[in-house]
Amino acid sequence: MKAAVLEKITSVRENPQPLSFMELPDPVPVPGQILVRVSACGVCHTELDEIEGRTPPSSFPFILGHQVVGVVVNRGPQAAKYAQGERVGIGWIGWACGQCPACREGLENLCPDFKATGRDLPGGYAQYVAVSENFAFSIPEIFSDAQAAPLLCAGAIGFRSLRLANLTDGQPLGLTGFGASAHLVLQLARHLYPHSELFVFARSECEQQFALDLGAHWAGNTGEKSPQKLSAIIDTTPVWKPVVEALENLAPGGRLVINAIRKEEADKDQLLRLDYPLHLWQEKEIKSVANVARRDIEEFLALAAQYPIIPDVEEYPFADVNRALSELKAGQIRGAKVLKME
Numbered sequence: 001m002k003a004a005v006l007e008k009i010t011s012v013r014e015n016p017q018p019l020s021f022m023e024l025p026d027p028v029p030v031p032g033q034i035l036v037r038v039s040a041c042g043v044c045h046t047e048l049d050e051i052e053g054r055t056p057p058s059s060f061p062f063i064l065g066h067q068v069v070g071v072v073v074n075r076g077p078q079a080a081k082y083a084q085g086e087r088v089g090i091g092w093i094g095w096a097c098g099q100c101p102a103c104r105e106g107l108e109n110l111c112p113d114f115k116a117t118g119r120d121l122p123g124g125y126a127q128y129v130a131v132s133e134n135f136a137f138s139i140p141e142i143f144s145d146a147q148a149a150p151l152l153c154a155g156a157i158g159f160r161s162l163r164l165a166n167l168t169d170g171q172p173l174g175l176t177g178f179g180a181s182a183h184l185v186l187q188l189a190r191h192l193y194p195h196s197e198l199f200v201f202a203r204s205e206c207e208q209q210f211a212l213d214l215g216a217h218w219a220g221n222t223g224e225k226s227p228q229k230l231s232a233i234i235d236t237t238p239v240w241k242p243v244v245e246a247l248e249n250l251a252p253g254g255r256l257v258i259n260a261i262r263k264e265e266a267d268k269d270q271l272l273r274l275d276y277p278l279h280l281w282q283e284k285e286i287k288s289v290a291n292v293a294r295r296d297i298e299e300f301l302a303l304a305a306q307y308p309i310i311p312d313v314e315e316y317p318f319a320d321v322n323r324a325l326s327e328l329k330a331g332q333i334r335g336a337k338v339l340k341m342e
């Protein structure tokens with residue numbers, strides 16, 4: 001099969017071709033696994049973190065990609081959950097042990113043996129991928145393959161962030177950064193918290209306008225003060241400056257949820273601006289989001305189909321994977337980027 005692989009850690013800015021194409025043997029499903037022919041795979045900021053070494057893959061060369069949609073073409077022994085020809089999705093959670101205290105409490109995203117698709121297990125930047133059938137998901141019919149892809153990570157982890165924001169209906173919510181995840185969270189929040197006003201902080205006017213088009217009550221630059229203090233803010237930026245700025249916009253007792261697997265180091269000195277009374281006092285909280293549990297994906301897919309929430313996608317042919325990654329790095333984002341296989 002054809003696969004786009006990462007052979008070594010590199011900088012996406014300095015190396016516009018971080019992935020190379022390779023012919024690899026088709027994966028063979030082991031007991032409990034299904035073989036999926038990939039039709040679409042989302043491009044996520046986490047892939048930049050992998051390529052640049054902030055959360056590197058477990059070996060090299062490695063196949064990235066964790067927002068995978070495709071069709072079951074073969075089943076290993078004892079795999080019976082999905083029929084051949086059925087459409088399934090695969091997200092970031094590729095495996096968790098099911099036995100440890102975290103798994104038993106429903107926090108399989110915090111399992112010490114958590115395995116991520118496209119980092120610890122081969123991902124979807126390829127024609128085929130094998131996955132445990134218990135970590136694959138049915139895709140509601142309403143979505144095309146490309147539309148379903150970003151729901152599996154950007155949407156599902158956005159849903160988890162929103163849950164962790166601990167909002168009650170009517171409380172104002174902020175979103176700092178407005179990429180693939182935030183544009184889905186905004187639409188979800190409008191349904192789950194219909195009386196809450198939504199405030200979006202984004203660096204480009206194009207992103208700000210996109211947020212207003214989707215129903216934000218206010219949109220401004222990441223450095224601006226919101227017109228009112230906010231009960232919760234979800235941060236999806238890769239850097240530190242918006243974290244400090246968001247803390248200032250939080251109401252007393254408010255919570256900042258950082259939805260990022262890693263932060264870049266370049267502007268870490270911004271943290272020295274932290275002023276205790278201005279940014280932290282008054283019982284403000286900071287909480288990070290780690291990974292996703294299967295229930296985040298299952299519940300989000302069902303909610304997204306019900307409302308419906310249709311992601312805004314920008315499609316790239318598989319051959320253009322490096323261009324998609326470079327444009328993501330450059331911040332050229334409206335909605336979610338998705339690779340179409342063929």
Ligand SMILES: [Zn+2]
Pocket residue numbers: 044045046066092153154
């Ligand atoms: Zn992702």
Ligand SMILES: [Zn+2]
Pocket residue numbers: 096097098099100101102103108111112113
């Ligand atoms: Zn576990």
